[in-house]
Amino acid sequence: MPSLKHYLLSGLIILGSAVAGGAQATNWTGYTYSSVSTTAAVKGMERIADRVDKETDGDLSITLHLGKTLQIASSDITQATGDGIVDFAADLYFSGNVPIARILNLPLLINNDEEWNKAYAVMEPYLQKGFDAQGVTYLGSYRYPQQVIFTTFKMASLDDLADHKIRVTSPEQGAFVEAFGGSPITLSGSEVPTALERGVIDGVLTASAGGAKNWHEFLPYNYRLPVNYAYSAVIANTSAHAALDDATRQTLDRIVSQETQQITQDFIVDEKTQKQQQADAGMTIIEADPADIERAEKKMAPWWREWAKQAGPEHEKALAAVLQALGK
Structure with a gap:
């Protein structure tokens, strides 16, 4: 018959195992x-x-x-x-x-770090709510970093986008390309080098530290108009x-x-x-004319509001709050 000591030892082992399990x-x-x-x-x-x-x-x-x-x-x-x-x-x-998150991606809406911080402060509760659902x-x-324009053709102004095929990563970027006469094309990142080599696309919207880090050898020109983040x-x-x-x-x-x-x-x-390294490797880098940036923003501003209207009342409310925060 097991002794009392045996039962006590067994109990301690079980208790120890439970404590250890709880601490896993x-x-x-x-x-x-x-x-x-x-x-x-x-x-x-x-x-x-x-x-x-x-x-x-x-x-x-x-x-x-x-x-x-x-x-x-x-x-x-x-x-x-x-x-x-x-x-x-x-x-x-x-x-x-979380479709409402696209407000922070709207082309030409946010043009610098200060504007980003103001817009993000407005949008953060919407993001939390959207993910919670x-x-x-x-x-x-x-x-x-800001998404700018890299091309296989010489580009010195927005007018040069006309009749060119540009790889985009969102419908919002596509709307920007179309607004200036280009044709947006959606491709995965792995497809981009071959598409550039074969002329399927003539350029991409990306950052020097983004896609251009891998594709710069196919992209001799960079027009640094800040399209979106x-x-x-x-x-x-x-x-x-x-x-x-x-x-x-x-x-x-x-x-x-x-x-x-x-x-x-x-x-x-x-x-x-990366921007400096790309320039050193022979890429022609042109800073965007401020007049071009202003023209692009004026062109896209009505589209922001139409986009939000089509998306629904919550999008309209959020965009209005962002525009108020940005003073636009």
């Missing part, structure tokens, strides 16, 4: 749309994962997977996060799921985020806030570096 680390699956590990965006996401593991003493660990290493299309990242297929993600292609918690975002949301599955203990959740949120700001700054620095 939370392991999250992370994902980013980018498949290039050397970009400021991926480096920043890796820093988030490293810092979270260290600063929570291993209570939360995030295994980050690069784009295309999981069977998740770039346009499906928001849904995959909401469904719990991944717990944490960087999502550049979220506007199909998808079962996703919006933790913050980082911003790419692109930005990526950093998100988490709402249930997984809520299940974290308060200290861990606060640590994660703080780190994401700090690192998204750093990613944006790293992109700004890299934009200057």
